[in-house]
Amino acid sequence: MIRFLLGAIFIYASYDKILDPAKFARDISNYHIIPFGLENTIAIILPWLELIIGLGIVFGVCIDANVFISGGLLISFIILILQAILRGFDIECGCGLKDGDMVGWSKIIENFLFIGACYIIHESKARMLEFYPKSSL
Amino acid sequence: MNFQKQVAVILGISILFGASFNLLRDTGIPWKSIPIEKVDETKAIEDNFDEPSIREIGLEVAKSLQSNGILFVDARAEEYLEDGYIPGAIANDDTETLSQQVATLIGFDKVFVIYCSDDDCGSSEELAYELQEFGFNNILVFKGGWKSWLEAGLGVEHRE
Numbered sequence: 001m002i003r004f005l006l007g008a009i010f011i012y013a014s015y016d017k018i019l020d021p022a023k024f025a026r027d028i029s030n031y032h033i034i035p036f037g038l039e040n041t042i043a044i045i046l047p048w049l050e051l052i053i054g055l056g057i058v059f060g061v062c063i064d065a066n067v068f069i070s071g072g073l074l075i076s077f078i079i080l081i082l083q084a085i086l087r088g089f090d091i092e093c094g095c096g097l098k099d100g101d102m103v104g105w106s107k108i109i110e111n112f113l114f115i116g117a118c119y120i121i122h123e124s125k126a127r128m129l130e131f132y133p134k135s136s137l
Numbered sequence: 138m139n140f141q142k143q144v145a146v147i148l149g150i151s152i153l154f155g156a157s158f159n160l161l162r163d164t165g166i167p168w169k170s171i172p173i174e175k176v177d178e179t180k181a182i183e184d185n186f187d188e189p190s191i192r193e194i195g196l197e198v199a200k201s202l203q204s205n206g207i208l209f210v211d212a213r214a215e216e217y218l219e220d221g222y223i224p225g226a227i228a229n230d231d232t233e234t235l236s237q238q239v240a241t242l243i244g245f246d247k248v249f250v251i252y253c254s255d256d257d258c259g260s261s262e263e264l265a266y267e268l269q270e271f272g273f274n275n276i277l278v279f280k281g282g283w284k285s286w287l288e289a290g291l292g293v294e295h296r297e
């Protein structure tokens with residue numbers, strides 16, 4: 001159940017960002033941390049990565065690899081949000097889950113919960129509807 | 138396929154899909170972001186523009202434009218306006234209503250200025266792009282915003 005929920009969250013989060021990468025690039029730019037004008041590069045690729053991760057987790061394809069990448073992304077998001085909070089930025093998080101969602105401690109807690117879900121999925125022995133290839137770290 | 142290869146394949150597919158979709162869509166964006174053009178002189182600002190544009194201005198140009206009666210739009214949430222705002226500025230948390238107010242006041246082609254709290258705030262630029270979609274052609278973003286206006290000791294207005 002956690003697996004399907006996490007996967008669905010990633011799929012949902014990717015939707016608006018795929019439709020409007022320009023807006024997502026501006027959200028990334030508001031963090032004032034990405035160098036060399038790479039906000040657009042991230043805005044073009046990251047939403048598709050979230051979508052593919054989400055689909056992989058839901059449909060049981062390369063679950064461990066997808067969960068590993070998810071965890072890496074979530075840690076990155078926590079670092080970005082934390083630095084925005086510490087620098088006093090009052091900006092939209094660009095998370096894609098809710099319109100106008102601002103950076104804040106609740107977003108950090110939320111991402112930690114998602115990381116927890118990644119860990120549970122990875123450690124789970126029972127894998128419903130997991131398709132080939134099965135993977136191992 | 139081992140774990141490392143799976144990670145590489147997932148990343149590779151994401152890049153492929155992202156790049157392809159961006160290439161094929163009408164609203165694709167450049168791979169490297171281009172900062173908005175900065176205008177340093179008031180005389181470089183044309184009052185009417187044929188094509189939609191969003192440009193950045195600093196404090197000196199903002200001061201000059203405000204004293205010339207150019208419309209200012211405050212992009213901060215309305216609760217922040219209790220602390221004051223640039224004289225004559227309008228604000229509305231609902232973008233559609235705000236666009237109607239601006240259109241009624243100055244139409245779609247005349248220049249107006251959007252600002253928010255400070256240099257790091259992205260609300261002014263975000264609002265600029267939203268209003269551009271409503272058909273406004275000549276938008277200036279005052280990056281220093283409310284903070285630089287206050288620090289310069291310039292006049293402010295308060296809600297009654």
